[in-house]
Amino acid sequence: MPTAYRNYVDGEWIESRSGETFEVRNPADTNDIVGEFQASTSADTDAAVEAAVDAQTEWATTPGPERGDVLAETARILEEQRDELTETLTREEGKTLDEAGGEVQRAIDIFRYYAEKARDLGGTVKSPSGTDTELYTKREPLGTVALITPWNYPIAIPAWKLAPALAAGNTAVLKPASAAPTVAWKLLEALDEAGLPDGVANYVTGSGSEVGGTLASHEAVDGVSFTGSTAVGTVVAQAAADDLTRVQCEMGGKxxxxxxxxxxxxxxxxxxxxxxxxxxxxxxxxxxxxxxxxxxxxxxxxxxxxxxxxxxxxxxxxxxxxxxxxxxxxxxxxxxxxxxxxxxxxxxxxxxxxxxxxxxxxxxxxxxxxxxxxxxxxxxxxxxxxxxxxxxxxxxxxxxxxxxxxxxxxxxxxxxxxxxxxxxxxxxxxxxxxxxxxNEKTTGLELHVPFGGYKQSSTDTYREQGDAGLDFFTSTKTVYMNY
Known part of the structure; x- marks a missing residue:
């Protein structure tokens, strides 16, 4: 029997209310079933968003270094599981072991990077025009964010969205691509083992129309970060725009x-x-x-x-x-x-x-x-x-x-x-x-510098990775303090 993977909502591994599942097969040998996953509904998605919203205040007020400790522990757990994750990624997505191993290491490095960045979050101090006045800014978490990720980098891209979102104090719902959701499931398992509080990160599998569409248009979601095709990304951006929800889409290329x-x-x-x-x-x-x-x-x-x-x-x-x-x-x-x-x-x-x-x-x-x-x-x-x-x-x-x-x-x-x-x-x-x-190939990216496109490759609103990766997941408040 293939392994049955459940959704992760409010700290619990649960089945979809639909009672239905879908199979993920090894693209090198389609007789090999990697696992069965939940064919989730909009109601399942609503429950995940609700859990994230309920957990938001407590996580946002958790000191940045403590949030960073959870990310650092997640990186340590992923490091211990590196060989297993590499093999799993290869089985579900098809990459060679060398390619998959490099991607898994990137996810580990991303969590380590943002674990330290959680300590640096703050603001700036400016010189005021008057006396007995302080003028400064504060960076605050956006709130609850929806993360919609593709199959081609099934652990690296969830990592470079989840890690900065959590470091900045947001709660999240992750919807991985149905073609390769296993290593993202294991990423949530590592976060759970690392002590992430219930509801802070949630994982829901299912179709783009049922799960992704619900997330993109959900009134309780404060930001949507999407990576995938230009056609789908355009739909996601338009759905989010109806509620003036902050949106970030990285899409196709030529x-x-x-x-x-x-x-x-x-x-x-x-x-x-x-x-x-x-x-x-x-x-x-x-x-x-x-x-x-x-x-x-x-x-x-x-x-x-x-x-x-x-x-x-x-x-x-x-x-x-x-x-x-x-x-x-x-x-x-x-x-x-x-x-x-x-x-x-x-x-x-x-x-x-x-x-x-x-x-x-x-x-x-x-x-x-x-x-x-x-x-x-x-x-x-x-x-x-x-x-x-x-x-x-x-x-x-x-x-x-x-x-x-x-x-x-x-x-x-x-x-x-x-x-x-x-x-x-x-x-x-x-x-x-x-x-x-x-004098370098077009593929391959450093994790500590911004990444994103122009024209139809991106909404060109916010960049991912590096310091820029935190910009999307934070809002800036300007404080005028008179005394």
């Missing part, structure tokens, strides 16, 4: 890496390959466009095609170079985009098919694909694929490369490979993205 003539082409191939095909291309920051100067275009295309063809595909638990897609629908979407690219006139250099053989029959596997001869007006150059597909575009100048890079609706992450310092600086000035990198 991230470019520009390769200039001064670049070491072999190094550029490695940078682009890692950004495009790591985590099976299932990252909002994945490189999906290589914009290459004509002087090195042919050499780059040959190199990146060889790179993609050499990638070992297999079950994440065997720690290959690349694991499967998370679901059949994600696999089908990737295959469809490869077909669209060739129908639009692009050249399929390698990959883009399901690998053959018994080892791949029960999983959602796809060969990493490289398509060349792409122009900026093609769908493969404009739409987010969310799979291991790289479109290669040719340009004749630096100016043209920036124009092409910016010629999309998204603006999340972008990079350039160059040895020209002027190009590097000009790129970071002119690129329309929230993250700009030089």
């Amino acid at each position: 991230n470019p890496t520009v390769v200039m003539p001064s670049a070491d082409v072999a190094e550029a191939v490695d940078i682009v390959g890692a950004g495009a095909f790591g985590v099976t291309g299932q990252a909002c920051t994945a490189c999906s466009r290589a914009i290459v100067h004509e002087d090195v275009y042919d050499e780059f295309v040959a190199g990146i095609a060889d790179y993609a063809a050499s990638i070992e595909i297999g079950p994440g638990l065997e720690n290959p170079d690349m694991g499967p897609h998370v679901t059949q629908s994600e696999l089908e979407s990737t295959l469809e985009y490869v077909d669209i690219a060739t129908e639009d006139g692009a050249n399929l250099e390698t990959g883009g098919h399901q690998p053959e053989g018994r080892a791949y029959e029960d999983g959602h596997y796809v060969e990493p694909a490289v398509v060349s001869g792409v122009t900026s007006d093609m769908r493969i150059a404009q739409e987010e694929v969310f799979g291991p597909v790289l479109a290669v575009l040719k340009v004749d100048s630096f100016e043209a490369s920036v124009d092409v890079a910016n010629d999309v609706e998204y603006g999340l992450s972008a990079s350039i490979v160059t040895q020209d310092l002027s190009e590097a600086h000009q790129f970071t000035e002119e690129i329309e993205s929230g993250v700009a990198k030089v």
